[in-house]
Amino acid sequence: MAPRVEALDALPVRTALPALTAALADHGTAVLCAPPGTGKTTLVPLALAGLTGGGPRRRVLVAEPRRIAARAAARRMAWLLGEKVGGSVGYTVRGERVVGPRCAVEVVTTGVLLQRLQRDQELADVDVVVVDECHERHLDADTVAAFLLDVRRTLRPELSLVAASATTDAEGWSRLLDDAPVVAAEGVSHPVEVVWAPPARPVRPPHGMRVDPALLTHVASVVRRALAERTGDVLVFLPGVGEIARVAGQLGAVDAEVLQLHGRAAAAVQDAALAGGPGRRVILATAVAESSLTVPGVRVVVDAGLAREPRVDHARGLGALTTVRASRAAARQRAGRAGREAPGAVYRCWPQAEHGRLPAFPSPEIRVADLAQFALQAACWGDPDASGLSLLDPPPAGAMAAAREVLAAVGAVEPASGRVTARGVRMSRLGLHPRLARALLDGPAGAAEVVALLSEEPPREYGDDLVAAWRSARRGGDAYAARWRAESQRLRRAAAATGGELVAGERGSAAADDATAGLVVALAFPERVARARGEGSFLMASGTGAELAEGSGLRRADWLAVAVADRPSHAASARIRLAAVVDEETARAAAGHLLTAGEEVRWEDGDVVARRAERLGPIELSVRPLREPDPALVRAALLEGLRREGLGLLRWTPDAVALRARLGFLHRVIGGAWPAVDDDEALLRRAGDWLEPELSRARRRADLARIDAGQALNRLLPWATGEAARLEELAPERIEVPSGSRIRVDYSGEQPVLAVKLQELFGLARTPEVAGVPLLVHLLSPAGRPAAVTADLASFWRDGYRAVRAELRGRYPKHPWPQDPATAEPTRHTNARLGRG
Structure with missing residues (x-):
């Protein structure tokens, strides 16, 4: 077939090609800003490779953040050339390579490019690298750009580098790429009407991976409304695969084909969503449809307003995704999908008043993610602390320190220097998180299959028993099982290629499966081996409590290795999502660095407890009382x-x-x-x-x-x-009053208090003092109740006494109430006793 010249000529980015070519010729680097749908991802690589309209033939590498985008971009470019993928254009993603001998443009994921750079820093057969969608700020893309800049500066100054994006920090990327020229392409944009469609009642905000079902029900209703009010296909943005499946289940009766577009979908489903069709369609998609991909026929976007971003999940001990509000930049990108081919509309499922409070941009992954893989890549590159890498955002010091601890624990780096070990190099080439790489390298036969389960969690319907999920994947015919089988084979080959002696092994008995699965999980997550404490409750070696769901077949286990857990905000314990049974011996072996034994003297349950204990983290393995504990430990416990x-x-x-x-x-x-x-x-x-x-x-x-x-x-x-000898002088315990009584002073308040019967102070004109501070005198009635409070007795006798005398004289007639208290005789007795005296 011949090249599709009309389609190539119609791409708006064509007008920016001369400026881009000149920038690369003069400077070697460039920042390309081009709106979605202009041909940034497809025409630019073809032109740079000399495949459209002449020019020297060059080898171009295009780095995409996602596998689905890499495949789609390669297919689109091959279609524009009138070829099949594998000719002039090919692609390589994890576990799949379609590249022929004539390949001029190869599309790869950023993860694949990282692996290639670690093996071949010079990229000797590559002339130009295009890092696409750099505005998404994925960690792999930031790392790839930093490594490529290092290569240009030290090994291959002739290597050209383009940072391409629909919307990006052009000035920041320009500075990073050695003051690279910024080339902008104008897009053909159609008007997009914004329809605010918030739920009628408030919904709970997202937490972890949880999304309020009420919001998903509302999104489904908005889709039905959009189908009734508008023409064309409807593209619906949801945060993840689970939410897509739930909304799809609520759209079964709509008069349209419902497709699910995400990275886990089968290739045939992805192709169907990206190819268009004769009938009306509803495409339920994750953020993969925000950029890189063109979904033809879309005139309407329904945006749930949510996104998934990486976070360090301390309950799981591994980087995980969490649900967040989408940024305003993402909302713009999503809305633009409705105006790619004609005027359209976007239905936003949140109140207009909240839009301005959304974050402006998504968080750069380097700021929020688990950095263990990044730290291992940096160590393999020869820069353990990443201080020499050109990055838009430096890695947070705390996250890097935590990452280095993980790497040292699995033997990937030297603890003192952080330099990579030979084992660390092997681990880096497996394309896994270092924890999972450790489990693959140190695990038994069959470890590759279990690690494949852990690298992409099985569907929830597989259950919480990892061994049962493993068997379901073995016999399953769904898309997950197919991906799992391919990943298992890849891991087996990768482990062997790095010098491992991993073999497939025989299909073992149930006991063998249990032992393998439990050991692999325990090796990957030693701090999450857990001991039962009754009623489906477990204590993990990290100190976190964990609970199994009612009805789980794992509730009878004494020990578990927890593969997946999460902890809701309101819960004291984590919820176990996936685990394998282990025994104490396996737990000890895998988490040996957490084993402690020694004397424990502590304050517990209201008293000193002294014992000799062996523990795995906080888990008690054996305990016996101590008869003669260390006195210093006892003293510390008492304190x-x-x-x-x-x-x-x-x-x-x-x-x-x-x-x-x-x-x-x-x-x-x-x-x-x-x-x-x-x-x-x-x-x-x-x-x-x-x-x-x-x-x-x-x-x-x-x-x-x-x-x-x-x-x-x-x-x-x-x-x-x-x-000290002046204590009684400065703060006497008691003070003698005119009646001869010695009255205790109360020092508990801000001002010392002398509480004394009024009649005992007759004749005392000056208020007593202690340490120069006047006492606050509580003048008591004969019954001992406060009659007046003063810090100035002279003033009281002159101004206040008359009212107190008038009030109490009739109530206590047996006690003296002289008209002139200043000259009266102080007494602690009644009139009768005074008379007898």
Whole structure:
């Protein structure tokens, strides 16, 4: 067949080709900004390779972020040339290579290109590399660009590099590519009407991988509305495969063909979605349809407003995807799909008022993802801390430190220097997360099949028993089973190619399958081996609790190796999604670095517990009591008990409570050598100064209760300076009042309080003071109830006493109520006793 000249000439990016060619000739790098549908992904590589309209023949490599996009781009380019894939244009994705001897343009995934660069840094047979869709900021794409820049600067300055995107930080990429020229192509855009279609009632926000079913029901209803109101095919954006399946189930009765477009879909289904058709279609798609792919016939977009981004999932111990609100940039990209070929409309399933609060752009993956694979790639490149790599965003220090810990634990790097080991090089060539690579290399025969299950989780309908899921995949005829078989074969070949001795092995017995699956999961996730603690509940070696669903066949197991778990925001424990049975011996072997044995003396359940224990993380393996525990450990446990439960564990007599209040008052008023005693933490920090030697002699809670806190507090008095002798002078425990009574002063408040019967202070004009602070005098009635409060007795006698006398005189006629209290005789007796006196 001949090239489709009309189709090639109709692509708007053609007008930017002269500027792009000149930029590469003069500078060697360029940033190409071209709207969706302009031919950025298809015409540009063909032109750079000299396959359209002359020019020198060159070998062009195009890096795409997804397998589906790589295949589709290669097929589209081959169609434009009037050829089949494998001629002038080919592609390579994980586990599949269609490249012939005449190949001039090869489309690869960024993951495949990373592997190729690690094996052949020079890329000697490549003239131009196009990194497509760089605005999506996938970690592999950022890493590929950094490696290619390194190659240009040190090995092959003649290698041309193009960063291509529909919408991107052009200035940032230009700076990164050594001040590369920016070439912009104008697109042919058709108007797209925005229809706001939020749910009638609020829906729960996404959490983890969970999406509120009410939102999915609403999306299905909006699809039916769009079919009724508009013409043309409908493209629906949903966050993941599970949500696509649920919405598809609710659209069974619509008068249109319902197709599911995602990276896991069978090739035939992907081809059907991308090829168009005679009837009306509803294409339910993940973010793969945002860019790189043109879905013909689409006039309407329904956007659920959600996306999946990578996060470090600490409950799983491995990078995972989480559901988030889509960014405004993604919403623009999605809406643009409706205007590729003609005017269209986008139905947005969220309120217009919320649109401005959406994030402007998706998070760069390097900021939020698990960086173990990135760190291994950097170490293999010779830059363990990635400090020499040209990246738009540097990797977060904490995430890199965590990644290096994982790599050291699996033997991929040297712990001290971070330099890659020979084992690490082997692991990097497997195209797996280092945890899974460790399980593949160290696992038994059959490990490749289990690792394939772990690298792409099986469908939920396969159940939570990994061995049962393994058997379902073996006999399954669905798309997942086909991909699993292909990946198993790839892993087996890859392990052998890196020097492994992995063999397929015989189809074993049920016991052999259990042993293999359990060991492989435990090797990959040693911190997630878990011991039963009853009622379907388990404790993982990481310290996280985990629960099995009701009815799970795994609930009878004593030990599990947990492959997949998640933890809802409201739950104390993780939910086990996929696990395999293991025994204690396997758990010990796989998680040996978490094994500890020794004396444990701690405060537990309200007392000191001393025992010798062997543990796997927090999991108790064996425990026996200690008769003679280390006194230092006992002392530390007692202090921990005091911190948890407070100093009330000591014996506090009324005198001890009063002494603490007096010392606290002097610290506030005078400070200096007078100690801070109000705060329990402050006192516990000085436990050695005031609780010894009693604390060192104590062995249990009952011994603490025998320690006299007041006697111990006396040790904190400033004896060395001689100030301690002034305690009674500065903060006397009692004060003698005019009646001769010695009244206790209450120092527990901000101002010391003297509570005394009014008649005992007759004749006292000046308010008593302690350490220069006037007492707050609570004047009591004969019944001991407060009659007045004053810090100025002279003023009270002059202005306040008359009202108190008028109120209480009739109520207490047996007590003296003189008209002039300033000259009256103070007394603690009644009139009758005074008369007898």
